[in-house]
Amino acid sequence: MAASTTLPLLAMPLCATALGPKGWGLASYAFLLQLVATLIEQGFSQALVKEMAEARLSGKGGFRSLLKGLERFYGLAVIGIAACVAVASHTLALGVAERSDLDVGLAREVVLLSGLLIAVQLPGALYRSALIASEWHVANSLLIIVAQSLRHGGGIAVAVMFGRPELYLIWMVTVALIETVGRRCVLLWLVSREACAQATASHDGDAGAGPRIAVKDVIRRSAKMSLAVLLGSLAVYMDRFIVGQKLPVESLGIYTLASTAAIGVTQLVYPICQLNLPKLVQVGENRAARWAINQKMLLQMLAMVLVAGGLYAAIGMHVVSWWLKSDALILQVAPLLPWLLLGSALNALYNVGYLNWIADGNHGAIMKVYGFCLVAGLAIVPWSIEKYGLSGAVVGWLLINTICFFSSFQWVLNGWRHGHH
Numbered sequence: 001m002a003a004s005t006t007l008p009l010l011a012m013p014l015c016a017t018a019l020g021p022k023g024w025g026l027a028s029y030a031f032l033l034q035l036v037a038t039l040i041e042q043g044f045s046q047a048l049v050k051e052m053a054e055a056r057l058s059g060k061g062g063f064r065s066l067l068k069g070l071e072r073f074y075g076l077a078v079i080g081i082a083a084c085v086a087v088a089s090h091t092l093a094l095g096v097a098e099r100s101d102l103d104v105g106l107a108r109e110v111v112l113l114s115g116l117l118i119a120v121q122l123p124g125a126l127y128r129s130a131l132i133a134s135e136w137h138v139a140n141s142l143l144i145i146v147a148q149s150l151r152h153g154g155g156i157a158v159a160v161m162f163g164r165p166e167l168y169l170i171w172m173v174t175v176a177l178i179e180t181v182g183r184r185c186v187l188l189w190l191v192s193r194e195a196c197a198q199a200t201a202s203h204d205g206d207a208g209a210g211p212r213i214a215v216k217d218v219i220r221r222s223a224k225m226s227l228a229v230l231l232g233s234l235a236v237y238m239d240r241f242i243v244g245q246k247l248p249v250e251s252l253g254i255y256t257l258a259s260t261a262a263i264g265v266t267q268l269v270y271p272i273c274q275l276n277l278p279k280l281v282q283v284g285e286n287r288a289a290r291w292a293i294n295q296k297m298l299l300q301m302l303a304m305v306l307v308a309g310g311l312y313a314a315i316g317m318h319v320v321s322w323w324l325k326s327d328a329l330i331l332q333v334a335p336l337l338p339w340l341l342l343g344s345a346l347n348a349l350y351n352v353g354y355l356n357w358i359a360d361g362n363h364g365a366i367m368k369v370y371g372f373c374l375v376a377g378l379a380i381v382p383w384s385i386e387k388y389g390l391s392g393a394v395v396g397w398l399l400i401n402t403i404c405f406f407s408s409f410q411w412v413l414n415g416w417r418h419g420h421h
Contacts, residue, residue, distance in 0.1 A: 009264050011152035012257055013324045018159035019168060022102060025249025026165040028256040029096055030114035032244045037081055037118040038125075039233035040226065045129045046358055047222035052133030053278045064191060067130055069215030074126050078119045085115025100248040106166065113169040117176055124180035127187045132274050139186055141271075147179035221361070232370035232404070236347075238377045239396035242385050254332045255390050257324075259397070261333075262340035265308060269301050269348045273355055280359035290356070298352045305345045312341060332390070339394045346401040353408025369407045373400045 016024040048070070055062040093108035131140040151172060158171045234241070240259055244252045276297050283289040312319075320337065324330045357366050377396050384392030 006264075007148045007152045009261055009323065011156050012260060013326065013329060014156050015159040015168065016253060016257060016329065017326055018156070018163055019165055020163070021250040021253060022100065023163065023165040023168075025100065025251075025253035026096070026102070026107065026110045027168055028253045029244060029249055030110050030117070030165075030169055031256065032240060032252065033085070033092070033111065033114040034117050034121070035237060035240070037122065039237065040230055041122060041125055042233065043226035043230060044222045045125045047226065048126070048129040048218070049133045049277055050281050050358060050361070051218045051222060052130055053281050056134060057282070063134075066215060066218060067126075067191075070126055070218070071123070073215070073219060074123045078122050081122070082115055082119045085111065085118065089115070095245075096249060100250065102249070109166050110169060113166060113173060117169065117173050120173055120180055121176040124176070124183050127180070127183035130187050131183070131190075133278065134190070135278055136190055137271070137274060139190065143179065143183055143186060147175060147182070150178065151175040227363075227367070231367055231374055235370055235373035235377050235400045236397070236404075238374075238381050238400070239385070239393040242382055242396075243390065243393050246382070246385055247389070251390060254329070255336070255393060257329065258333045258336040258340055258390075261337060262344045262397070265341060265344040266347045268308070269304060269351060272297060272300050273351050277355050277358060280355060294352055294356065297355075298349070301348050301352065305348055309341075309345065312338075336390060336394055339398055343394075343398040343401040346405040350401065350405045350408045354404075357408075369404060373403050376400070376403065
């Protein structure tokens with residue numbers, strides 16, 4: 001997982017230099033549109049981990065039936081998203097072209113490629129959730145590393161050889177398609193191998209209306225989680241969205257570099273989250289077992305945050321200079337990083353309480369916290385970006401993660417007190 005986090009960070013400055021400020025800015029805008037769809041789906045995927053883990057525990061072929069039903073649902077979602085992007089492509093492209101003095105045709109091509117990227121990548125999220133729920137973490141991690149190596153290694157080559165953002169994005173679409181197909185093949189192979197090992201189990205109850213009704217129920221419950229996460233995602237990524245709408249694409253390209261570095265740090269704790277979410281689901285209302293899991297998880301994340309903070313304080317600027325290599329990029333990115341990384345540290349610790357909410361299906365608590373974050377962000381971030389530019393965008397990231405951290409950590413403490421009364 002460390003390799004899959006490091007590769008994008010190493011590749012992005014090279015691609016930014018090769019594509020130029022406007023070319024990298026256009027690519028960043030395409031990734032921003034992709035991020036919108038990813039955030040809508042992200043909460044759904046997180047809820048599906050819980051649903052699929054429970055389906056596996058129930059046995060009787062429920063997991064395979066659920067997977068088939070969800071594949072149909074994701075297929076319809078892909079068609080709908082592609083249609084929406086196609087309809088909105090001219091309007092989006094016109095706005096980008098006017099803010100950044102770009103050709104409208106090129107901007108529209110980039111928007112359409114972002115829609116295609118979303119369409120081929122979205123089903124892969126379903127198969128990733130299935131692998132995590134099945135606790136096939138090694139297979140999932142290997143697939144991520146291979147895909148990231150292809151994506152960013154090839155992306156550097158395309159950017160350096162051609163210097164055209166549309167060709168760079170076509171490569172990203174190609175790798176996303178390979179990754180999605182690869183995930184599906186590996187998942188089906190693992191499921192079939194497991195089924196052979198359990199050949200005595202009966203699957204007669206898997207056909208008919210029952211599984212279809214179960215899939216509808218799963219979609220309904222997961223949609224609540226998706227809405228909750230969407231609220232939070234709009235709040236957490238509000239800084240980047242507003243930068244993309246108010247500033248030229250060159251500024252968005254710079255902020256994408258800085259914010260990706262900060263988000264990359266938060267991904268270092270994702271393996272801890274992936275390992276512990278199924279455990280939290282399994283222990284259910286066993287408060288003693290849950291507290292033991294929470295305590296260990298918090299200590300692991302806190303240790304990682306402290307080590308990362310100490311390393312940045314000691315050698316951070318040397319690493320940033322080596323990473324970006326361009327004096328122009330260093331001058332613009334380096335002042336943003338300390339504050340963005342502080343927000344990332346709070347975000348990492350926030351995951352302890354957040355995972356407990358997911359395990360409990362406590363969508364109401366998530367929506368309340370995120371709703372408050374969204375209101376606070378909307379009140380402050382647009383003004384701070386207009387007044388201070390990219391420095392003002394950092395305020396949103398830091399503010400939202402501070403609110404989320406204190407809210408979720410208080411929930412963990414309350415759960416501990418309740419379990420020991």
